[in-house]
Amino acid sequence: MEVEKKRSWSSRLSFLRTKRAIFALTSLVIVSVVLIALGATHVLRPDPGPDPKSDDNSSLGDDQKLNGTNTTADGIMTAAGNWKPENSSSIAQGTPLRIMSLGASLVRGEFSTDSNGFRKTMRDQLVELGVPVNMVGSQRFGDMLDNDLEAYGGNRVSQIYEHATHIVPQLQPNLFLIQVGSNNALQDLDVNKTGADMENFIDYLLMTSPRSTVLFSTCLTNTVPNCEPKILDINQQYRELIKKYQSKPVLLAEMHYSEGFPDRPLPSDIGPDGTHPYDYGYGLMGSIFTKGIQEADRKGYLRWPVENGLEKDGDAGRAGATTTTEELPPSTSTSTTNPSTATS
Incomplete structure (x- = not known):
C-alpha cells in the first residue's frame, strides 16, 4: 500500500x-x-550619440566616413579627424573672404556667355549669405566687377603652381579655390604625377599664406576622345591626396558625376570642344564651390585675412572701374599694385 x-x-x-x-x-x-x-x-x-573618434557629426548631418575621409551629402571631402586651426572664425560672424581662384580656362570661364564661368554664381551666393568678398589675383577676366583671378588657359598643375609663387606672397588670400588638372589629361603630360604636383602646390599655398583654407576640386567630365580615362585617373589621385590633410584646412569638392552626387555637370552639359561646360554647367560648379566654402565654415577652417590694405569688398574697391576679358601680364593688374593702395 x-x-x-x-x-x-x-x-x-x-x-x-x-x-x-x-x-x-x-x-x-x-x-x-x-x-x-x-x-x-x-x-x-x-542612441549612442556622436562617435568620439569621428569628425563633427553634428555639422556633417548625413555625411559618411569613408576610407579615411569624411564625405558630405554635397560631395565635399575632408580628411577624417576632428581639428580646427587657431583663430578660426565664421562666415556668420562676417569673416571677409579674400578669394584667389587658381586654374586654367575653366576657372577663367571661357566659352561662358559672360566670361565669368562659375565665379559670379559663387560670389553672388556668398554675398547673399552676408559674406564680404574680394576676388584677388594678377589677372582680370569676365564682365563681373570683382573679376580678379589667377588662371591661365592651357596650363597644367605645375604651371599654375609656378604662377602662384609670383602673387600669393603679396596678396595673402585666406581662401584658395583650385580647379586644374584637365590640361594634364588633354596634353597627356604628367598624368601619373598630377596628384603629387597638386600636393606640392597645396603645401606651398598653406605655407605661404598661413591663414588660408584650400578648396580644390576634381576635374569635370571630358568628352574629348580618349581623355576621360585620364580624367578619372587624376580624380582618383585627388581623392587619395585629401586623406593626407587630417590636420590642415583643406577640402576637396567633387565635380565629376561618376561619384553619384547630384547636380554635377554631365557630358550633355559640356560644350562642343569637349572640355568647357555651357552656362548651366558653370552654374553647377559655382554652387559646388559655395557648398565647399560653407563646409569649411562649419569646420571652423576660415580665418580672418591678413591686414595688408586690400579691400574687404572687391566690388566696392572696384567701383567705377572698367572690366576686361584680356589675359594681362601680371604686372599690369591692379591686384598686384602696392598692397597699401590696392583696391581689389
Whole structure:
C-alpha cells in the first residue's frame, strides 16, 4: 500500500515537473521573440550619440566616413579627424573672404556667355549669405566687377603652381579655390604625377599664406576622345591626396558625376570642344564651390585675412572701374599694385 502511494505521488510530481518545464520553455521562447523584435525596431537600443573618434557629426548631418575621409551629402571631402586651426572664425560672424581662384580656362570661364564661368554664381551666393568678398589675383577676366583671378588657359598643375609663387606672397588670400588638372589629361603630360604636383602646390599655398583654407576640386567630365580615362585617373589621385590633410584646412569638392552626387555637370552639359561646360554647367560648379566654402565654415577652417590694405569688398574697391576679358601680364593688374593702395 505504501509503495502504491509513493508511486502515485511520484507520478503526480513527475507530471507537475513536466508541466512546469513546458511552461518555462514556452515562456522563454515568448520572451526571446519579444526581445528580438524590440531590438530589431531599435526600441531597446539607446542612441549612442556622436562617435568620439569621428569628425563633427553634428555639422556633417548625413555625411559618411569613408576610407579615411569624411564625405558630405554635397560631395565635399575632408580628411577624417576632428581639428580646427587657431583663430578660426565664421562666415556668420562676417569673416571677409579674400578669394584667389587658381586654374586654367575653366576657372577663367571661357566659352561662358559672360566670361565669368562659375565665379559670379559663387560670389553672388556668398554675398547673399552676408559674406564680404574680394576676388584677388594678377589677372582680370569676365564682365563681373570683382573679376580678379589667377588662371591661365592651357596650363597644367605645375604651371599654375609656378604662377602662384609670383602673387600669393603679396596678396595673402585666406581662401584658395583650385580647379586644374584637365590640361594634364588633354596634353597627356604628367598624368601619373598630377596628384603629387597638386600636393606640392597645396603645401606651398598653406605655407605661404598661413591663414588660408584650400578648396580644390576634381576635374569635370571630358568628352574629348580618349581623355576621360585620364580624367578619372587624376580624380582618383585627388581623392587619395585629401586623406593626407587630417590636420590642415583643406577640402576637396567633387565635380565629376561618376561619384553619384547630384547636380554635377554631365557630358550633355559640356560644350562642343569637349572640355568647357555651357552656362548651366558653370552654374553647377559655382554652387559646388559655395557648398565647399560653407563646409569649411562649419569646420571652423576660415580665418580672418591678413591686414595688408586690400579691400574687404572687391566690388566696392572696384567701383567705377572698367572690366576686361584680356589675359594681362601680371604686372599690369591692379591686384598686384602696392598692397597699401590696392583696391581689389
